[in-house]
Structures are given as structure tokens and as C-alpha cells.
Amino acid sequence: xxxxxxxxxxxxxxxxxxxxxxxxxxxxxxxxxxxxxxxxxxxxxxxxxxxxxxxxxxxxxxxxxxxxxxxxxxxxxxxxxxxxxxxxxxxxxxxxxxxxxxxxxxxxxxxxxxxxxxxxxxxxxxxxxxxxxxxxxxxxxxxxxxxxxxxxxxxxxxxxxxxxxxxxxxxxxxxxxxxxxxxxxxxxxxxxxxxxxxxxxxxxxxxxxxxxxxxxxxxxxxxxxxxxxxxxxxxxxxxxxxxxxxxxxxxxxxxxxxxxxxxxxxxxxxxxxxxxxxxxxxxxxxxxxxxxxxxxxxxxxxxxxxxxxxxxxxxxxxxxxxxxxxxxxxxxxxxxxx
Amino acid sequence: xxxxxxxxxxxxxxxxxxxxxxxxxxxxxxxxxxxxxxxxxxxxxxxxxxxxxxxxxxxxxxxxxxxxxxxxxxxxxxxxxxxxxxxxxxxxxxxxxxxxxxxxxxxxxxxxxxxxxxxxxxxxxxxxxxxxxxxxxxxxxxxxxxxxxxxxxxxxxxxxxxxxxxxxxxxxxxxxxxxxxxxxxxxxxxxxxxxxxxxxxxxxxxxxxxxxxxxxxxxxxxxxxxxxxxxxxxxxxxxxxxxxxxxxxxxxxxxxxxxxxxxxxxxxxxxxxxxxxxxxxxxxxxxxxxxxxxxxxxxxxxxxxxxxxxxxxxxxxxxxxxxxx
Numbered sequence: 054x055x056x057x058x059x060x061x062x063x064x065x066x067x068x069x070x071x072x073x074x075x076x077x078x079x080x081x082x083x084x085x086x087x088x089x090x091x092x093x094x095x096x097x098x099x100x101x102x103x104x105x106x107x108x109x110x111x112x113x114x115x116x117x118x119x120x121x122x123x124x125x126x127x128x129x130x131x132x133x134x135x136x137x138x139x140x141x142x143x144x145x146x147x148x149x150x151x152x153x154x155x156x157x158x159x160x161x162x163x164x165x166x167x168x169x170x171x172x173x174x175x176x177x178x179x180x181x182x183x184x185x186x187x188x189x190x191x192x193x194x195x196x197x198x199x200x201x202x203x204x205x206x207x208x209x210x211x212x213x214x215x216x217x218x219x220x221x222x223x224x225x226x227x228x229x230x231x232x233x234x235x236x237x238x239x240x241x242x243x244x245x246x247x248x249x250x251x252x253x254x255x256x257x258x259x260x261x262x263x264x265x266x267x268x269x270x271x272x273x274x275x276x277x278x279x280x281x282x283x284x285x286x287x288x289x290x291x292x293x294x295x296x297x298x299x300x301x302x303x304x305x306x307x308x309x310x311x312x313x314x315x316x317x318x319x320x321x322x323x324x325x326x327x328x329x330x331x332x333x334x335x336x337x338x339x340x341x342x343x344x345x346x347x348x349x350x351x352x353x354x355x356x357x358x359x360x361x362x363x364x365x366x367x368x369x370x371x372x373x374x375x376x377x378x379x380x381x382x383x384x385x386x387x388x389x390x391x
Numbered sequence: 392x393x394x395x396x397x398x399x400x401x402x403x404x405x406x407x408x409x410x411x412x413x414x415x416x417x418x419x420x421x422x423x424x425x426x427x428x429x430x431x432x433x434x435x436x437x438x439x440x441x442x443x444x445x446x447x448x449x450x451x452x453x454x455x456x457x458x459x460x461x462x463x464x465x466x467x468x469x470x471x472x473x474x475x476x477x478x479x480x481x482x483x484x485x486x487x488x489x490x491x492x493x494x495x496x497x498x499x500x501x502x503x504x505x506x507x508x509x510x511x512x513x514x515x516x517x518x519x520x521x522x523x524x525x526x527x528x529x530x531x532x533x534x535x536x537x538x539x540x541x542x543x544x545x546x547x548x549x550x551x552x553x554x555x556x557x558x559x560x561x562x563x564x565x566x567x568x569x570x571x572x573x574x575x576x577x578x579x580x581x582x583x584x585x586x587x588x589x590x591x592x593x594x595x596x597x598x599x600x601x602x603x604x605x606x607x608x609x610x611x612x613x614x615x616x617x618x619x620x621x622x623x624x625x626x627x628x629x630x631x632x633x634x635x636x637x638x639x640x641x642x643x644x645x646x647x648x649x650x651x652x653x654x655x656x657x658x659x660x661x662x663x664x665x666x667x668x669x670x671x672x673x674x675x676x677x678x679x680x681x682x683x684x685x686x687x688x689x690x691x692x693x694x695x696x697x698x699x700x701x702x703x704x705x706x707x708x709x710x711x712x713x714x715x716x
Contacts, residue, residue, distance in 0.1 A: 115576040224664045227664075254433055255603070255647050255648050256661040258647070259648075259649075259661075260660045260662070262658055263658055263660055266656075281576065282649075284649040287649065288649040288658065325580070325581040326606065326651055327584075327609055328652070329606050329609050329633060329648065330609070330634055331609070342548055342549075342578075343576075
């Protein structure tokens with residue numbers, strides 16, 4: 054954010070202390086007979102962030118860090134265990150349960166990772182894109198509906214003639230554009246994109262990312278963009294949140310995060326990226342792996358892999374604190390050790 | 392002498408509606424101990440090239456022309472039994488998904504011992520010791536205990552280490568690694584790539600590294616071949632190909648990759664998509680998407696020709712025509 058225009062209005066999306074716990078206990082009989090304990094998996098454990106209208110927040114992290122669970126919480130596919138989402142001044146999860154929830158859902162849409170799995174292979178493209186329009190009662194049918202589907206297809210760089218075709222007749226990149234057209238059908242303000250380009254080849258990824266940026270500019274869309282690819286994140290985002298084992302460890306605007314990463318995990322992720330034009334340069338391989346989320350380490354969950362960990366890190370969980378406009382959860386940063 | 396020579400390899404898939412040519416006139420040499428990268432988008436034919444080398448083309452795919460020579464001997468026309476002996480002993484293979492390359496019903500020790508004994512004349516006891524040593528070398532902690540564990544007890548990164556140990560079990564001269572890190576997180580990917588590079592250098596094994604990730608190629612390989620629509624578009628030293636690409640496709644591909652160090656408002660995009668095998672355009676397969684295409688590109692198919700420090704299949708570099716690139 055450049056700060057050229059100061060807005061007093063509240064951020065469009067505010068997640069506060071969002072948490073989701075899954076019960077992965079063995080069946081009742083096994084628990085009784087084999088004395089197995091109940092098992093709770095804290096997929097997301099207290100995540101807070103804001104996204105201003107027209108901006109993009111990217112969430113990054115390794116598999117199993119809870120990025121996709123956050124996405125599903127935001128669109129209301131999961132009910133949060135704790136905390137909630139404030140969307141445009143309303144408590145979204147409370148509204149989702151009321152009749153007005155339909156209208157709210159049409160303002161928040163999602164794009165999924167796998168364009169091969171997220172489009173019904175037995176439906177024509179027209180049916181797929183028209184479904185949200187019919188479902189939300191925006192257009193009932195007939196010529197107006199057809200025309201709208203055609204417009205949506207054009208807005209993502211496809212031809213209105215494509216609406217009679219089936220998903221298998223399209224390539225991966227084209228299918229992802231169809232997913233985007235479907236998500237745009239209800240004219241949402243907020244799009245949750247869960248790894249939208251991870252399944253695509255780089256040349257096609259560039260096409261899809263360019264379209265997403267153009268649409269943001271012309272329609273003032275707000276994005277939550279989930280990705281494990283930091284180079285893509287740098288390209289699309291305004292703010293970046295780094296997640297590790299269900300928690301945010303660093304939340305900063307793009308420039309500070311890439312130019313001056315604070316959290317040791319963020320630094321590690323940035324170091325782990327192969328540098329393209331520096332051929333033959335070996336990366337600093339990071340030791341260790343993400344621990345089992347069912348049994349996370351005490352204190353700071355990153356301490357077993359962290360080069361700066363000390364006794365405090367092993368025993369006390371760091372708070373998510375503000376440092377010079379950047380929020381970081383790290384004792385070493387707080388104490389000024391790194 | 393080259394360790395592996397692929398000469399004008401053609402792979403075809405006969406079908407009811409005609410024969411599809413999936414690999415068309417591929418020629419690659421790999422020197423002993425060299426790491427050669429093969430990049431390209433999905434469907435470019437990079438995995439097929441690997442499968443053809445190890446003799447595991449899925450029927451009805453078949454080698455329809457050309458030769459594959461390992462240490463000067465043809466291996467593309469060997470009977471199944473002979474090829475089975477070369478696979479594992481002389482050519483090791485690493486695939487993308489470490490879970491499907493390991494048998495879930497056997498401990499990893501049993502799988503390693505079986506592989507070692509199939510190729511080397513050692514007793515079960517010796518094979519087990521060797522297996523522990525291999526696991527140690529691939530960075531598996533407490534290898535002596537872990538050897539009796541089943542694949543599901545390992546994480547993705549650890550499983551890929553086991554697969555590397557398995558591929559190296561009989562000390563092959565060549566490793567064909569097909570997307571070995573695609574299923575892994577970036578921090579684990581860095582570990583596995585470093586391991587693969589170091590362990591192959593130590594043992595003098597050559598590697599053919601197939602991937603769609605230019606970053607992995609940049610840090611690992613000596614040379615790289617860029618594939619497009621079943622042909623090699625450009626081949627040369629990795630530094631040259633990445634920093635001074637000669638083929639417009641390579642240049643477009645490099646520009647389309649978001650760079651972590653540079654900020655750009657829009658990414659360069661190559662419009663359109665790679666043609667399907669049954670609709671490869673006349674002339675250069677890339678001509679409909681190429682910003683520099685001219686008449687000749689639409690008529691004649693270019694072969695690899697010298698282009699600066701690399702070789703590219705592009706008429707822009709035809710010395711006789713005198714067209715400046």
C-alpha cells in the first residue's frame with residue numbers, strides 16, 4: 054500500500070482469531086476397547102487479518118499449514134470453531150445461517166485449484182456458468198441469461214461460442230478461465246482463490262494471472278490468494294501472510310516481506326527458492342520437515358527447525374506482535390536477537 | 392564417448408484415427424557424470440523421452456524410428472528380459488510420486504534388499520548392510536531402525552529419499568529422474584535436489600532430470616534441452632539457455648515465469664496453447680504462437696542448428712538465409 058490515498062472506511066474483510074479444529078479421533082469402539090484417546094487436529098489456530106477493498110492478500114506456507122482451511126472458512130464451507138469473519142461490517146458466519154446469507158454468499162466466491170475436478174464434466178459451459186446466476190435468482194433463463202454467459206466468457210478471453218462445449222474440450226488454462234467466469238457470474242466483491250494456477254504450466258499461468266489482475270483493476274475485486282509459490286505471490290499480492298502449522302507467523306506488505314523478511318520461517322522459505330539466473334548456485338537447504346500437526350511441538354511450533362531458537366522459544370508460544378508496520382510471531386525478533 | 396546416445400528417436404502411438412507422433416526426431420547425448428535437464432510444458436514429450444530410455448513406454452506407444460544407445464550398445468530393441476536387467480543395474484529411475492513407486496505392503500528394507508540382490512551377487516546379510524548404508528547416504532536418520540518401517544511411516548520427502556536410495560542400489564551409470572520434486576514442498580524440494588545432485592556427483596552417475604520447473608534446472612543441470620510439441624526446441628549449456636535463449640519459445644517461457652527478484656506489472660504471456668498431437672501445424676510447430684514467425688516458419692520444419700552458444704530449431708538462426716535474430 055502506497056499511502057497516497059488515506060481511507061477511513063473499514064477493511065472489506067476482517068478475520069479475527071479464526072480457528073478450525075477437526076475431530077480425527079478413532080471410532081468410538083476403538084476408543085473404548087483399545088483405550089485410544091480422542092484426537093483433535095487444530096488445522097487453523099487463531100488467524101487474524103484484514104483485507105482492504107480492491108487489494109490482494111496472499112497466504113503462503115507449506116502443505117498442511119492450514120491455508121486451504123482458511124479459504125474454506127472465509128467462503129462459509131466450514132463453520133469456525135472459534136473467532137469469525139467480518140465482511141463489510143457484518144458477522145458473515147451469523148448471516149450465512151439466515152435467509153440473507155444467500156445474498157452474502159453471492160458476494161463472496163471461490164476459485165479452486167484443480168480445474169479438472171471443479172467443473173462438472175457432464176454439463177455444458179453454459180450450464181456451468183449460468184448455475185450461480187440461476188441459483189441466486191439473478192437471471193431466470195432465456196436470451197438474457199445466454200447473453201450474460203457470453204459476456205462472462207468474453208471477460209476471461211474466451212469466445213461466447215464456447216458455451217455449447219463441454220469441459221473436456223478445453224485445456225487446463227481455459228478451464229481455469231471458465232472457473233473464473235463462473236466465480237464472477239454473481240458479481241462478487243471478494244474472491245477467494247485457492248492455488249488457482251498451481252495445476253497450470255508456466256506460460257498458461259502467466260495468462261491466468263494477467264487476466265486476474267486485469268479483472269481486479271476493472272472491477273475493483275478484493276482477492277485472498279493462496280499459493281505456495283512465492284514468486285507468484287510477489288507478482289499478485291499487496292500483502293502477504295506466511296502460515297506455519299495453522300498460525301500466521303508473519304503478515305506484512307509485499308515490499309517489506311520480500312526485501313526484509315523478519316520471521317526465520319519466512320527467511321527460510323525465501324532461501325529455499327531456486328534462483329533462476331544464478332545458474333549452479335546451490336540453495337541453502339533447510340533442515341527438518343513440518344512436524345505432525347496432531348502433535349505440534351510446544352512453545353513456538355517452528356523451534357525444532359529454527360536456527361535462532363533458545364530456551365524461551367521451546368517453552369513459550371510467541372505472540373503475534375506489531376513491529377514497524379509488520380506483524381511477526383517470534384521471540385527472537387521481539388528481543389531484537391535477529 | 393557418450394554414456395547415452397539418443398539418435399533421431401521417434402515414438403508413435405497407433406490409434407484408430409491414425410498414428411500420433413509423440414516424439415519426433417529427438418537426438419540427445421549424455422556424457423558420463425553429466426546432469427542434463429529436460430524441460431517443457433505438459434504434453435511436450437519430456438516424460439515419454441524418459442520412458443523410452445528405460446524401456447517403459449505404455450502400449451500402444453512404440454519406438455518407431457531411431458536408436459537409443461547405452462555405452463555404445465543399442466537398448467531400444469532389447470527383449471524384455473534383457474531390458475529388465477539393464478533397468479536398475481545400469482539405468483536407475485526416480486518418479487514423481489514417491490508413494491506409488493514404493494510397494495506399501497513391504498518394508499523399505501525388503502524392497503531395497505530385493506533390488507540389490509536382483510542385480511548384485513551378494514548375500515542377504517550383505518545386501519541389508521548395503522541398504523542401511525544407502526539410507527544413511529540419502530540422509531535418513533536412524534537408518535538401521537527405519538529400514539524395517541513401511542512406506543506409509545515416512546513423510547513425502549523421506550519417501551523420495553528412499554526412492555533415490557532404491558534407484559542407486561545397484562550403482563547405475565545413469566539415473567532418469569522424472570519430476571522427482573514436483574510433489575514436494577519448496578523447502579523439502581531444496582533438500583532433495585541438493586541430495587540428488589551431490590550423491591550422483593559422488594558416484595559419477597549421470598542424471599537426466601525431467602521437470603517443468605526452470606528454477607530446479609537452473610541450479611542443478613549442466614545442460615538443458617527445451618522440448619515443445621514432441622521435438623527439441625533448444626539445447627545447450629544451462630546458463631546460456633536461461634540467460635540468452637535463442638529460440639523464441641525458450642525466451643517466452645523464461646519471460647512468463649514470475650521472478651522473485653524482479654517486479655513487473657504484467658507477465659509476458661505466450662498466447663494460445665501447445666498444439667495437440669493430431670493438429671501440429673505445418674512448418675515449425677511453434678509458428679502460430681511465435682512473435683517472430685515469417686513465411687518460411689509456416690512451411691518448413693526447422694532442425695536444430697547452431698545459434699550462439701546453444702543449438703535451436705529456429706529459422707531465425709539459419710546461417711544461409713541471412714536473417715538477423
